[in-house]
Amino acid sequence: LQALSNIELIIGVQNQHIRSLGNDVPAATAWVENNVLNYFPDVKFRYIAVGNEINPQDAEAKYVLSAVQNIKTAIASAHLQDQIKVSTATDMSLLGSSYPPSAGSFSKAASSYIYPIITFHASNGSLLLANVYSYFSYIGDTKDISLGYALFLLVLN
Helix, strand or coil: CHHHCCCEEEEEECHHHHHHHHHCHHHHHHHHHHHHHCCCCCCEEEEEEEEECCCCCCCCHHHHHHHHHHHHHHHHHCCCCCCCEEEEEEEHHHEEECCCHHHEEECHHHHHHHHHHHHHHHHHCCCCEEECCHHHHHHHCCCCHHHHHCCCCECCC
């Protein structure tokens, strides 16, 4: 990580650690100490992404929000809450509708999982990260190159 000292980074919590971090604030504190504080301030962390592409049916899903909260608590204990935001990364499979972008919404199956997470992020000024694989859209329809560069907006009621 020392080689990356001139750019801001997003560091990720691996999915297999979600349960332990969600169940135990000291585990989240230890994770932050080992993976962030050991490199700070030389490495500029902008976000911690807790988990990657966890779906509501995954075993880890019920621990994502508490893991995000516990990591945020650990960041606040280190007095870094103004410098490092905590988030989670989701994928497009949670969308129920993505077109037109202004009418985008999550699927009913994902709503009870994702809305509490979004509410937490909104109340803490952090973003919900989304993995958008534009290449797959492009290879599905190479005649419409705009598919590969489409942006979307989720309107949350």
